Amino acid sequence: MDTLAPLVLLSPLLGFLVNALFGRQLPRRVVGWVGAGSIGVAFLFALLILIQVLSGQKLDQTYFIWWKSGDFNVPFNLYVDALSALMILVITGVGFMIHVYSIGYMREDPGYSRFFAYMNLFVLSMLLLVLAGNLVWLIIGWAGVGLCSYLLISFWYERTSAVLAGRKAFVMNTIGDVGMVFAAFLIFLNLRVLDYRGLFDRLHQLPKGGTVITAICLLLLVGAVAKSAQLPLHTWLPDAMEGPTPVSALIHAATMVTAGVYLVARMHQLYDWAPAAAATVAIVGGVTAFFAATIGTAQVDIKRILAYSTMSQIGYMFLAVGIGAYAAGMFHFMTHAFFKALLFMAAGNVIHAFHDDQDIRHMGNLRAGLPITFWTFLIGTLSISGFPLLAGFFSKDEIIRAALSAPGSEFWLGVLALITAGLTAYYMFRLFFIAFGWEWLSRDERHLHEAPPIQTVPIVILAAGAVVGGYIPVGNFLEPVFGHAVEVGAAAFIGLAALSVVVALVGFGFAYLLHARRPELAVAWRTRVRPLHTLVEHKYYVDELYDLVFVRPGLALGRFLSDRIEPQVIDAAVNGVADFFLVEAKEFRLIQTGRVRSYALWTLGGAIGVVLVVAAFLGYLPVRLG
Numbered sequence: 001m002d003t004l005a006p007l008v009l010l011s012p013l014l015g016f017l018v019n020a021l022f023g024r025q026l027p028r029r030v031v032g033w034v035g036a037g038s039i040g041v042a043f044l045f046a047l048l049i050l051i052q053v054l055s056g057q058k059l060d061q062t063y064f065i066w067w068k069s070g071d072f073n074v075p076f077n078l079y080v081d082a083l084s085a086l087m088i089l090v091i092t093g094v095g096f097m098i099h100v101y102s103i104g105y106m107r108e109d110p111g112y113s114r115f116f117a118y119m120n121l122f123v124l125s126m127l128l129l130v131l132a133g134n135l136v137w138l139i140i141g142w143a144g145v146g147l148c149s150y151l152l153i154s155f156w157y158e159r160t161s162a163v164l165a166g167r168k169a170f171v172m173n174t175i176g177d178v179g180m181v182f183a184a185f186l187i188f189l190n191l192r193v194l195d196y197r198g199l200f201d202r203l204h205q206l207p208k209g210g211t212v213i214t215a216i217c218l219l220l221l222v223g224a225v226a227k228s229a230q231l232p233l234h235t236w237l238p239d240a241m242e243g244p245t246p247v248s249a250l251i252h253a254a255t256m257v258t259a260g261v262y263l264v265a266r267m268h269q270l271y272d273w274a275p276a277a278a279a280t281v282a283i284v285g286g287v288t289a290f291f292a293a294t295i296g297t298a299q300v301d302i303k304r305i306l307a308y309s310t311m312s313q314i315g316y317m318f319l320a321v322g323i324g325a326y327a328a329g330m331f332h333f334m335t336h337a338f339f340k341a342l343l344f345m346a347a348g349n350v351i352h353a354f355h356d357d358q359d360i361r362h363m364g365n366l367r368a369g370l371p372i373t374f375w376t377f378l379i380g381t382l383s384i385s386g387f388p389l390l391a392g393f394f395s396k397d398e399i400i401r402a403a404l405s406a407p408g409s410e411f412w413l414g415v416l417a418l419i420t421a422g423l424t425a426y427y428m429f430r431l432f433f434i435a436f437g438w439e440w441l442s443r444d445e446r447h448l449h450e451a452p453p454i455q456t457v458p459i460v461i462l463a464a465g466a467v468v469g470g471y472i473p474v475g476n477f478l479e480p481v482f483g484h485a486v487e488v489g490a491a492a493f494i495g496l497a498a499l500s501v502v503v504a505l506v507g508f509g510f511a512y513l514l515h516a517r518r519p520e521l522a523v524a525w526r527t528r529v530r531p532l533h534t535l536v537e538h539k540y541y542v543d544e545l546y547d548l549v550f551v552r553p554g555l556a557l558g559r560f561l562s563d564r565i566e567p568q569v570i571d572a573a574v575n576g577v578a579d580f581f582l583v584e585a586k587e588f589r590l591i592q593t594g595r596v597r598s599y600a601l602w603t604l605g606g607a608i609g610v611v612l613v614v615a616a617f618l619g620y621l622p623v624r625l626g
Contacts, residue, residue: 001052002061004045005078008088009127011042016120023113032107035116036099039123043092046085053085054477060133060197067136071192079133079196083481086330086474087130087262094254094337095123097458101345102246104454105352109244115155119250122148126255130262134195135184138263142180142223145256146173152251153243165239172236176226183219186212200269208273217270217277220263221284228260228314230288235543237311241303245348248303252310253341258333261317265326268482278322279409285318286403286413291540293423297430298537301358302347305431309384310340312420316399319417323410325402326482331474332395338465339383339392345459346377349451350435360435367436369448372456374436376463381432383466385425386504393501394470396421401496418503425507433516 015038023031059080067074099119106115125144132138146169154166188194190212191202206213224230229237237257241248251257264271264281271278292311299305313336320329351358353370367374383392400421403414450456475485514522526533535541591602 001049001057001059001080004049004052005059005061005080005131006063008042008045008049008092009124009131011038011045012120012124012127014038016117016124019113019120020117023117026113028107028112031113031116032103035120036096036103038120039092039096039099042123042127043089043096046088046092049080050085050089053080053082062133072188074134074136074194076137077133077195078131080131081481082478083262083265083330084130086334086477088127090334090337091123091126091130091254094341094462095250097462098246098249098254098341098345101249101348101455101458102244104452105246105348106244111155115152115244118148118151118155119246122152122250122255126259129259133197135187135199136194139177139180139184142227142259143177145227145259146170146177149173149240149251149256152247153240155243155247159242161239162242165236165242168239169236172233173226175233176223179219179222179226183216183223186216186219196266203269203273206273209275213270213274214277217267217274218280220267220270221277221281224260224263224281224318225284226260227263228257228318229311230260230284230315230318231291232542234288234292234311235539235546238304238307238539241301241307245303245344245351248307249341249344249348252307252344253337257310257314258317258337261314261321261329261333264318264321265330265482268321268324268326271321272324278324280322282319282322282403282410282413285315285320285322286416287315288312289315289319289420290416290423291315293420293427294536295539296427297423298533300360302350302360302363302431302435303344303358305360305427306340306343306347309343309424309428312424313340313384313396316396316417316420319403319413320399323403323406323413325399325485327475327478327485328395328398328402330478332399334472334474335383335391335395335466335469338462338469339380342376342459342462342466343380343384345455345462346373346380349373349455349459350377352451353448360431363435364437366448370450372450372460376456376459377436378432379463379466381428385428385508386421386500388497388501389470391466391469393497397497397500400500401493404496418500421500422503422507425504426511429508429511430515433511437516 015034018034019026019031026034059078062075062077064076065073066076099116102115102119106112109115122145125141125148127141129138129141129145132141150166150170150173153169154162156162157166184194187199191199191205193199193202203213222233226233240251243251271281289312292308292315296305296308296312299308313332317329317332317336320326320332349370350363350366350373353366354363357363379390383390386393386396400414400417403410403417406414479485514525538544591598593599
């Protein structure tokens with residue numbers, strides 16, 4: 001395993017270097033398969049690691065010392081256990097499907113080689129984040145993911161909206177990066193260690209629930225919230241849809257937004273030692289899940305609906321890890337990767353078919369023209385909605401059961417998660433009935449055609465994962481990391497599962513009634529609750545609030561500094577010094593007469609002066625100096 005782990009990193013690194021350095025000279029077919037193949041090879045290495053982890057092996061291997069100064073020691077060490085094995089399997093497996101899909105989706109784009117170089121670097125950064133054995137390399141991978149998200153969201157930099165979206169993502173993620181750095185600083189300051197093994201061994205030197213450990217966990221949460229687009233640092237995620245659809249699939253399914261969940265799960269011993277911080281994680285997750293689901297009910301852009309769906313589903317994962325149901329949270333991470341990558345890639349096929357139109361009101365009757373996309377999207381919709389026996393049913397209901405079975409206030413977060421499950425079924429089937437429904441809702445003359453096999457085969461494979469992924473025993477696999485999960489009785493299991501299904505059916509029923517059976521009712525209800533609908537449609541005006549409180553004052557301050565302080569203070573001071581020496585230079589220039597006799601006289605006078613000073617010091621003159 002000590003050889004396999006670096007190879008998982010080296011494979012996408014090699015793909016990145018080839019396409020970044022030589023991509024423009026290579027044929028497009030070669031560029032695409034180098035980009036996708038490097039991730040496929042990494043997936044094979046991840047499978048070999050899985051086999052060794054299943055046999056009980058772990059890895060905490062130091063390969064070299066990257067930095068050493070006193071007791072500040074930063075080795076390059078990789079840490080592999082069941083949690084990181086699960087993560088790299090999903091990252092490389094789903095990432096490989098997305099890369100293959102991208103070969104067809106991006107085939108006409110002029111930035112083809114640049115796209116695959118960025119995508120490989122993105123996967124490399126996420127793998128480094130997951131495999132890192134200390135906080136320094138975790139933060140390096142963390143920052144690399146943020147950089148790649150900026151590069152890929154603003155990939156079509158000719159569009160102003162894409163540039164602004166990339167900038168927003170970068171700023172929001174930088175806020176999280178600062179939290180991560182301060183958390184690492186506090187850990188080193190108090191425990192004098194940065195590697196995981198040393199951190200977990202010395203953790204109990206800090207008082208349980210004390211100020212220091214709580215501050216560390218809350219600072220880590222700042223990083224997790226920013227990276228995973230949870231309240232209040234969530235506004236970058238919907239705007240990230242400005243990037244190409246494969247980027248959306250990679251960000252939302254296999255990388256980046258799941259990094260925050262991984263961070264809390266990896267640091268679960270710290271959160272177990274800081275109950276207040278863990279409760280904060282659960283509250284943030286539960287509220288975000290509900291908040292994003294309500295917004296998804298009123299959007300009309302197909303990718304933005306899926307973006308808010310991601311935000312909501314990540315909220316479920318935060319809720320799970322916040323209440324200590326770590327295995328349930330990671331289980332939902334895996335199933336979510338299957339159906340969310342599938343949904344985004346199927347949506348990409350639809351967007352291509354409708355010539356880059358993303359408004360679901362302009363779509364419809366896709367079953368005839370795009371049959372594979374139609375049925376796979378339906379499977380993804382059923383899975384995320386919690387349809388019985390599909391992957392999402394098992395993972396999401398496990399989180400809801402854990403919350404409803406928990407004592408104290410966590411029960412109410414479970415109730416909120418249950419309501420969110422109904423909203424999820426509603427907005428996803430609203431999307432399906434409007435965009436994929438049986439009736440045309442716009443012009444009929446568009447000749448729809450299915451995407452090529454390079455784009456349909458990956459979504460078929462992911463659809464299979466969205467069906468059978470729930471039967472993978474993730475909880476048992478993660479027991480060595482998190483311990484044995486608390487189980488509920490059979491009666492409670494069946495009862496809570498039935499309740500969840502009923503709630504999802506109610507959401508489905510409302511979607512069918514309002515958007516398939518009697519669409520005029522939807523119009524009537526929108527009119528009746530127009531203020532509420534407007535509030536949700538405008539995303540609770542959070543962007544406008546941030547613009548008013550942070551963006552505009554920041555711009556005003558920048559303009560003031562640029563127009564007043566810089567020219568009148570900074571430049572004036574610099575120019576004043578220059579003017580002073582210019583005046584003095586003009587005065588001293590008067591002695592430059594160009595006459596040799598004048599220069600000789602000044603030289604003689606200077607020499608006599610030097611002789612007199614030296615003589616005074618040596619006592620030959622009656623003058624006492626100093």
